[in-house]
Amino acid sequence: MDTLKLKEAKDMLADDYGNLYIYKNKDFSLTKYDSLGKQLGKLMLTVPYKVQTVQNPLSVPLFSENAQEMKFVDQNMNEIQRIDFKQKFGFIKMAYAEDLQQLWLLDDSTKRLIQYNFRNNTTINSYPFDASFDDLMDLLVFENKVYILTRKHIRVYSLKFEKLFEAPLENGKRFRRENEIILVVADNSILKYDPEKGMVKFFGDQDAQIVDKNILAYFEIKANKLYLYNLEKIKETKLQTEPEIRKETPSAVVEPPVDKPVENEVKKAEEEQKESSEKAPETGLQKLMNEISEVQVSGI
Template sequence: MCLFIFCTTTAQKILPLDTLKLKEAKDMLADDYGNLYIYKNKDFSFTKYDSLGKQIGRLMLTVPFKIQSVQNPLNVPLFSENAQEMKFIDQNMNEIQRIDFKQKFGFIRMAYAEDLQQMWLLDDSTKRLIQYNFRNDTTINSYPFDISFEDLTDLLVYETKVYILTQKHIRIYTLKFEKIFEAPIENGKRFRRENDTILVIANNSIARYIPEKGMVTVFEDQNAQIVDKNILSYFEINGNKLYLYSLENVKKASPQKQAEPQLEIPQQSTEQPVEMPQEKKEEIPGNSSDNTIEQLIEETSEIQAAGVEKLIN
């Protein structure tokens, strides 16, 4: 059974952002300091607010850009498929670096900045995954990667695994293009990595990838327009209002069986146990067995016999 966490009863507070600022938001992100970032596709604006709703900075873009992550507000990467470039902006929304892919590569469909020195590029023209050091302009590695790029929404590379997100699926490959995991995702938007934890942000839900279990929903509100999280809270835009939820309150409101898999896993890695479903059935309480019934009958008989014996004495 899929277990969903409905968070409307655990909302801590409504953040003071004007509804007009949220009405046309295409995406919303929160950094680990509580600052909020609103991206509007209508005018390609990217605006940063503090937790009180005060505007800190705004970047007006000329073409659509995808914001990779705001976890490090000092260096926020933005990728544009249209412009074939990656921008880095600072905490005041000023551009600090721009990388042009047109002169060196074919057609880059997706880019992932791993750190402040290198990034991973999916080149659609050559069907290759490229590890590129943009500090010294050198290609470190190149791997054949012949996948469909049509509905690709995000890319993440971590510990020799390549995470591919589309609007309908998450797929995980090795660098040798071996698929080790696949699961359906509804309206997948981007990845978020917290140390070893890989999260998938969708339109109105957040799911966590657990290698032994698959995808597990950790936050969901079907009525939400946009959701996101930082290290302390979950955020959602609902009815053009911005709500904040404490991680602790959401955990308390969720059932203990929250860690059960949300989605069926079509393909499993060879590292995962084959008899996993059988083990889960054994862990689920409440299934009466013949041994349990016999034990209850035996205990009842012993109590009755003791009572009879006292009456005789």
């Protein structure tokens, strides 16, 4: 991508179609690009907004603590719905859109966690939740568990405000849920929550400015350039290096390298080119469907 598009990026998100969303704090803009760098849409905001997720590009939720509202935008970055919290609640510190009709709200004024149906404007449940909201970064509710991400920790609670898990975690930005898997996207790493092992890092680069992932690949911005890492490559590297490292440090978390020697990449590229020349050409949609099928077969 053009380095000018990545310059001053505060955050980056990738949907499962390979589209990128670049958020800039300088002008509070959210810009959507396709995989070739072509701009598909741009949203200019008047106050800071937090993008929750872009996994469903047809309805992207954004929350603003300053404006006390949540809005949803479509695939062309046009606003399709706005929810104003000021008239019905106290001060909402964080909001999580569970689906297309329910929100979970952390009300700082009443210290309660509220389950709210915004389609019919009704409160479904309200739970006492007397936690510190000062350094809150993100919120996620899944299977009767409340996941709280702060600047330095991740905490997991039951709906009865019982603490189930806590671990230090530096520079965490947001949660990402993939079916049953709970991920944390930090500044330069992506970690998986494991109830037994704790937080397991399976992608990271100390030199990266921003990282993210979709169902097919990892993305990172480093030195104002965009890098993409194949999901299968990272998995294969981890499987190859894990047994040897575990002999020395059984409890250590394996962090697979994100770079491979240039010679290996060139050799693999030549092999892939040779294979592709022997196959009939695929359309872009066929290629995407094949890649998704391969990932599903692999159990990702």
